[in-house]
Amino acid sequence: MSTVDERPHEVALAASGTKPPLTQRPGLLSQHLGTALVGAIIGYAIGHWLGNTISSHYAYIVNSGQNAIADTLGLMFGVAGWLLGIGALNYPLAKLVGRQPNSEVEIQGWSKYFRYSTNHKTVGLQYVVGVLLFMFTGGLLAMAIRTELLSPTTHVFSPDTYIKIVSEHGTVMMMMATSIVVGPLGNYLVPLMIGSRRMAFPRIEAFSFWVFVAGYMVIFSALPFGGFPTGWTGYAPLQTQSGPGMVSYLFGFAVIGLGMMAAGFNIAVTIINYRAPGMTWSRVPIFVWSILATAALLTLATPTLFAAGVFGLLDRTVQTAFYVTEHGGSSYLWENLFWFFGHPEVYIMALPGFGIAGEILPVFTRKPLFAYKVGAAGMIGVSLLSFFVWQHHLFQSGINPDMRPLFMLTTELISIPTGFIYLVGMGTMYKAKIRFDLPMLFVMALYFNFLIGGVTGVFLSDVPVNVTVHGGFFVLAHFHYTIMGGLLFAFMAGLYYWLPKMTGRMMNRRIGLWHFWTMFIFFNLTFFPMFIIGLLGQPRRVFTYAKNLQGLNDFSSISAFVLGFSFLIFFFNLVWSLYINPVKAPANPWDSLGLEWQTATPVPAHNFDRIPVVLADPYHYSEVNAPAVADLGPASPPDEPSLSGAPA
Amino acid sequence: MNETHHLRRMTIAWVIVSVVADVLFWFFVGPHVPPGRMTDMATSNQFDFNILFVIALPVLIGVWIYLGYTIVVWSAKRGGPEPVGGEAARTNRTAQVAWITITSVVVLFLAGFGTVELVVNHGSGGGEGPNPVWSPAGATKAEAAALAGTGTWSPHSGQVLPVQVIAQQWKFTYRYPTFGGFETTQLVLPTNTTIVFNVTSLDVTHSFWAYQLGVKADANPLINDVAYTATTQQGQFVVRCSELCGIWHGAMYNYGRVVSQQAFATWAQQTEATNAANTQLLPAFAWTYTPDANGAAGGYYPDGKVTPYSSAEVYGAKQPAS
Ligand code: HEM
Ligand SMILES: [Cu+2]
Ligand SMILES: [Cu+2]
Numbered sequence: 013m014s015t016v017d018e019r020p021h022e023v024a025l026a027a028s029g030t031k032p033p034l035t036q037r038p039g040l041l042s043q044h045l046g047t048a049l050v051g052a053i054i055g056y057a058i059g060h061w062l063g064n065t066i067s068s069h070y071a072y073i074v075n076s077g078q079n080a081i082a083d084t085l086g087l088m089f090g091v092a093g094w095l096l097g098i099g100a101l102n103y104p105l106a107k108l109v110g111r112q113p114n115s116e117v118e119i120q121g122w123s124k125y126f127r128y129s130t131n132h133k134t135v136g137l138q139y140v141v142g143v144l145l146f147m148f149t150g151g152l153l154a155m156a157i158r159t160e161l162l163s164p165t166t167h168v169f170s171p172d173t174y175i176k177i178v179s180e181h182g183t184v185m186m187m188m189a190t191s192i193v194v195g196p197l198g199n200y201l202v203p204l205m206i207g208s209r210r211m212a213f214p215r216i217e218a219f220s221f222w223v224f225v226a227g228y229m230v231i232f233s234a235l236p237f238g239g240f241p242t243g244w245t246g247y248a249p250l251q252t253q254s255g256p257g258m259v260s261y262l263f264g265f266a267v268i269g270l271g272m273m274a275a276g277f278n279i280a281v282t283i284i285n286y287r288a289p290g291m292t293w294s295r296v297p298i299f300v301w302s303i304l305a306t307a308a309l310l311t312l313a314t315p316t317l318f319a320a321g322v323f324g325l326l327d328r329t330v331q332t333a334f335y336v337t338e339h340g341g342s343s344y345l346w347e348n349l350f351w352f353f354g355h356p357e358v359y360i361m362a363l364p365g366f367g368i369a370g371e372i373l374p375v376f377t378r379k380p381l382f383a384y385k386v387g388a389a390g391m392i393g394v395s396l397l398s399f400f401v402w403q404h405h406l407f408q409s410g411i412n413p414d415m416r417p418l419f420m421l422t423t424e425l426i427s428i429p430t431g432f433i434y435l436v437g438m439g440t441m442y443k444a445k446i447r448f449d450l451p452m453l454f455v456m457a458l459y460f461n462f463l464i465g466g467v468t469g470v471f472l473s474d475v476p477v478n479v480t481v482h483g484g485f486f487v488l489a490h491f492h493y494t495i496m497g498g499l500l501f502a503f504m505a506g507l508y509y510w511l512p513k514m515t516g517r518m519m520n521r522r523i524g525l526w527h528f529w530t531m532f533i534f535f536n537l538t539f540f541p542m543f544i545i546g547l548l549g550q551p552r553r554v555f556t557y558a559k560n561l562q563g564l565n566d567f568s569s570i571s572a573f574v575l576g577f578s579f580l581i582f583f584f585n586l587v588w589s590l591y592i593n594p595v596k597a598p599a600n601p602w603d604s605l606g607l608e609w610q611t612a613t614p615v616p617a618h619n620f621d622r623i624p625v626v627l628a629d630p631y632h633y634s635e636v637n638a639p640a641v642a643d644l645g646p647a648s649p650p651d652e653p654s655l656s657g658a659p660a
Numbered sequence: 661m662n663e664t665h666h667l668r669r670m671t672i673a674w675v676i677v678s679v680v681a682d683v684l685f686w687f688f689v690g691p692h693v694p695p696g697r698m699t700d701m702a703t704s705n706q707f708d709f710n711i712l713f714v715i716a717l718p719v720l721i722g723v724w725i726y727l728g729y730t731i732v733v734w735s736a737k738r739g740g741p742e743p744v745g746g747e748a749a750r751t752n753r754t755a756q757v758a759w760i761t762i763t764s765v766v767v768l769f770l771a772g773f774g775t776v777e778l779v780v781n782h783g784s785g786g787g788e789g790p791n792p793v794w795s796p797a798g799a800t801k802a803e804a805a806a807l808a809g810t811g812t813w814s815p816h817s818g819q820v821l822p823v824q825v826i827a828q829q830w831k832f833t834y835r836y837p838t839f840g841g842f843e844t845t846q847l848v849l850p851t852n853t854t855i856v857f858n859v860t861s862l863d864v865t866h867s868f869w870a871y872q873l874g875v876k877a878d879a880n881p882l883i884n885d886v887a888y889t890a891t892t893q894q895g896q897f898v899v900r901c902s903e904l905c906g907i908w909h910g911a912m913y914n915y916g917r918v919v920s921q922q923a924f925a926t927w928a929q930q931t932e933a934t935n936a937a938n939t940q941l942l943p944a945f946a947w948t949y950t951p952d953a954n955g956a957a958g959g960y961y962p963d964g965k966v967t968p969y970s971s972a973e974v975y976g977a978k979q980p981a982s
Contacts, residue, residue, distance in 0.1 A: 171907045171908055171910060171911070172907045174910075175904070175906070175907055175909065175910075241904075241906050241907060242904065243904045245904075247864075247865050247903070247904070248865075249863065249864045249865065249881065250864040250865065250904065250905060250906055253863070253864060253906070254906075337880070337881055337882045337883075338881070338882065343865060343880055343881070344880070377734075377743065378736075378742075378743050378745075379743045379744075379745060379749050380745055380746070380749050380750045381750070382749070382750060382751070382752075383750075383751060383752075383755075383756050384750065385751075386756055386760075407786060408786045408787045408867065408876045408877055408878050409787060409878045409880070409885075410787045410788065410789035410790070410877065410878055410880065410883055410885035410886075411789065412789070413783065413786075413787070413788040413789040413792065413793075414793050416778060416786075417771075417774070417775040417778060417779075420771055420774050420775065420778075421771040421775075424767045424768075424770050424771045424774075425767060425771070427763070427767060428760070428763050428764055428767055431759075431763050432759075434723065435755075435756065435759045435760075438723070438726055438730075439752070439755060441726075441727075441730045441734060442666075442734075443666070443734060443743060443744070444730075444734050444743050445734065445735075445736045445740060445742065445743050446730065446731075446734050446735050446736055447736045448731075448735060448736075448737075456727065456731070459723070459727060460724075460727065463719075463720060463723050463724075464720070467716045467719060467720060470712065470716070470767075470770065471709070471712050471713075471716070473774075474708055474712055474770065474774040475774055475777075475778045475784055475786060476704060476705045476708040476709075476774065476777050476778060476781065476784035476785075476786075477705060477708050477709050477712060478786070479701070479705055479784055479785045479786045479874060479875070479876045480694055480695050480705055480709070480871075480874065480876070482867075482876060482902065483867055483869065483876070483902030483903055484902060547693070547694045548694060549694065549695075549871045549898060549900065551869070551900050551901065551902040551909075551910075552902075552904070553904045553909060553910070554909060554910030555910040555911075556910045556911060557910075558898075631750075632745060633743075633745050634742060634743045634744060634745035634746075634749070635745030635746045636745075636746070638745065
């Protein structure tokens with residue numbers, strides 16, 4: 013089916029009772045992960061050969077023994093081959109040569125997860141696996157870091173290996189965190205929540221996922237290239253100085269950036285244009301608001317990262333000097349570009365978590381969401397303000413020092429809208445009747461953790477205090493409390509909450525409780541000591557430290573190992589609940605009023621038989637004579653719960 | 661139970677716990693909070709931290725008490741009446757206005773307080789770039805004299821002492837322009853003296869962190885990052901690099917000493933004399949030095965006429981012919 017006039021077409025089809033063909037069996041010569049890998053390898057070989065052919069005789073390349081041109085072209089062609097191989101370019105290429113592109117229909121069976129799927133639910137699940145894989149590899153690197161830090165004098169790794177592990181860990185995790193909620197839950201849930209059958213740009217959506225995977229492979233290609241020593245922040249001139257692994261870092265961020273822009277753009281357009289009739293802005297679920305704010309940040313902030321990465325690649329390949337101070341460039345330029353993206357980026361890693369919390373709270377407190385409008389306005393406020401604070405990462409850099417009061421002010425101001433999440437949460441919990449099921453437990457943990465993260469953020473933004481804590485473990489603890497303690501706990505809440513809808517299986521509660529308590533306790537035991545370690549003078553990214561800090565570091569390391577183990581419990585729970593001992597999930601196990609829960613489980617291919625007409629926001633819990641959330645039309649399957657009013 | 665009842669209970673608990681926690685913190689923990697009190701900057705940075713902490717504690721305690729109360733009292737397990745939905749549960753104007761007002765007032769106060777501290781304390785020991793606007797008395801003159809090679813420092817004169825910090829992979833060295841510009845790996849400072857650190861780098865970005873002095877300033881090639889402190893106690897302090905600068909970043913640290921003014925003068929004069937031959941081989945004292953054309957360590961050139969108080973010249977530093 014063509015994408016252009018699909019919506020009226022679908023509506024018409026559905027109304028007339030016939031359905032468009034949705035699925036087909038895969039053909040023999042179809043494209044999938046395998047062909048993509050082959051494409052990537054061939055592309056890499058061609059690119060590398062080409063780079064060598066055109067540039068290997070240049071004196072600076074001969075002298076340095078490094079050919080960044082070949083490495084860059086190799087990776088670029090590799091990514092292009094990957095996209096060709098998966099089929100991402102079939103449609104645009106056919107259009108380009110004036111042919112009618114083949115219609116894209118969903119493949120049947122599990123193999124669709126390894127293909128270029130334009131179904132938002134398939135993409136959502138692909139993202140779940142993608143981000144978990146990302147997280148798992150990043151987590152292994154974290155274990156390596158904590159192993160090295162067990163002792164200041166006995167070393168497991170060489171300083172060289174160690175710094176490369178740290179850098180790879182940070183970069184992988186930051187890249188993962190940009191998409192951890194927007195990718196899986198944003199793609200899967202946004203259309204369901206706003207009463208749409210699809211995303212605005214399904215091909216762009218598929219593209220965003222497969223580019224995300226490409227980015228994952230590019231950033232890991234740094235390891236065979238010898239790694240990079242700059243941390244995830246990649247500061248020049250160290251960046252300029254270091255070896256070929258840096259190409260993977262710069263290009264990796266550019267590639268991930270493409271995926272982020274694509275995802276953000278697609279999701280923002282979907283939310284703005286594909287809301288069902290009656291889904292007014294004051295009825296949009298708070299999760300959708302958070303994703304909209306995030307999508308705006310993804311679309312507007314990421315181009316800066318992309319440009320910064322490309323400038324770095326140009327410096328390395330064609331000897332420009334964007335970041336080379338001696339040649340008229342500036343190392344400050346990188347710092348500014350990086351953080352101009354980097355600060356909005358930290359809210360990309362916070363807002364979706366707030367949205368999840370806001371979505372889950374009413375369901376488990378059986379109360380309407382408190383101060384919904386303030387919450388939504390806060391998210392928009394945060395995303396706007398986040399473009400005006402980036403210099404707080406550079407207070408001691410000597411850049412623009414007279415403007416420090418301004419950036420101190422903006423940074424502290426941003427904690428006002430950030431704090432709204434507490435107003436919303438505490439108001440909703442007030443005089444409630446709370447069911448402490450797994451999703452709610454993770455949300456409570458988020459409130460506990462993020463409080464510490466947010467409050468220490470205010471310490472960091474006070475310039476005199478920043479003098480002592482900048483560049484040290486205090487900062488490290490701060491952002492792990494916000495990102496891991498906030499976003500990751502929210503993601504877990506979201507998974508326990510929505511996986512029953514996405515997979516049709518309930519997650520095991522008992523294993524889930526083990527997961528929750530080990531993760532919550534050992535997260536705090538791992539990262540809380542880092543505040544003290546930082547105050548006592550330990551800089552970040554060091555392989556050795558003062559002898560008197562060994563006790564605290566060991567405590568943190570051992571807790572980190574248990575924290576790592578808690579993720580194994582989670583993976584075990586996944587395998588157990590989905591495959592070994594599956595328990596079928598009812599369509600609406602949590603008695604939620606959310607539109608996404610009013611569909612059948614598994615969600616029908618077109619989400620809704622008829623585009624629903626939204627009648628109210630989804631938070632009318634415990635309300636006498638509550639309005640129905642939506643009119644889903646006459647064709648509700650028999651096992652659907654009643655839609656009207658509050659559940660008992 | 662009526663509304664005021666819940667809130668009253670929580671408020672009483674909150675006030676008591678907060679006051680106790682704040683008092684305990686202020687008197688028992690506060691004086692030991694890093695970076696200590698070895699310099700005026702360290703003392704004021706510690707003071708700032710403590711003020712923030714005393715404000716933050718009640719915030720933390722308030723939310724914790726609320727969450728704890730929620731878990732205990734409003735859990736579905738305990739039964740209790742059905743919650744109330746509807747308009748009343750959605751918005752409570754007073755609560756919202758109060759929340760926004762209180763957080764705004766706290767935040768604006770903190771921003772104001774931080775600004776005053778920053779300005780009054782001459783940049784609070786942080787890197788102020790090449791053209792600091794909040795310099796202590798006498799600093800600008802001392803800097804100009806240092807660059808001109810006419811600077812002096814003698815005990816009990818109350819003079820400001822400029823010291824240059826040169827970072828490179830992976831060590832710090834220090835130049836004393838008022839003592840003939842000798843360069844050494846030891847950082848020795850006189851007590852009760854205002855110090856101007858001029859921090860620069862020969863290669864990548866480092867950060868000069870003199871922990872107990874309350875000083876931190878990034879070291880960038882071709883940039884003079886100025887930071888002030890005034891020593892008040894004698895003793896040893898740690899210098900660590902706090903910006904990732906490559907493989908041996910973790911090993912980039914050493915120790916400095918604050919000694920009596922007389923001891924310092926003696927040390928400086930002796931070092932000037934013993935290093936005299938070496939000092940002659942060094943490039944003339946300048947705020948920044950550029951690596952040679954091959955980037956090799958050791959052979960660097962002073963970049964001529966750059967003064968620390970003109971950003972145009974610093975950023976547009978002329979390259980000497982090599
Ligand atoms: C109340 C809100 C917050 C405030 C006031 C705040 C403030 C700050 C400040 C001033 C810094 C710079 C510290 C330094 O390097 O000297 C910082 C670093 C950082 N913050 Fe926050 N922050 C807040 C919330 C968050 C959130 C929500 C996240 C992410 C989810 C986050 C992630 C980070 C990261 C990743 C860094 C360090 C990056 C690095 O140096 O590698 N922060 N924060
Ligand atoms: Cu930031
Ligand atoms: Cu360093």
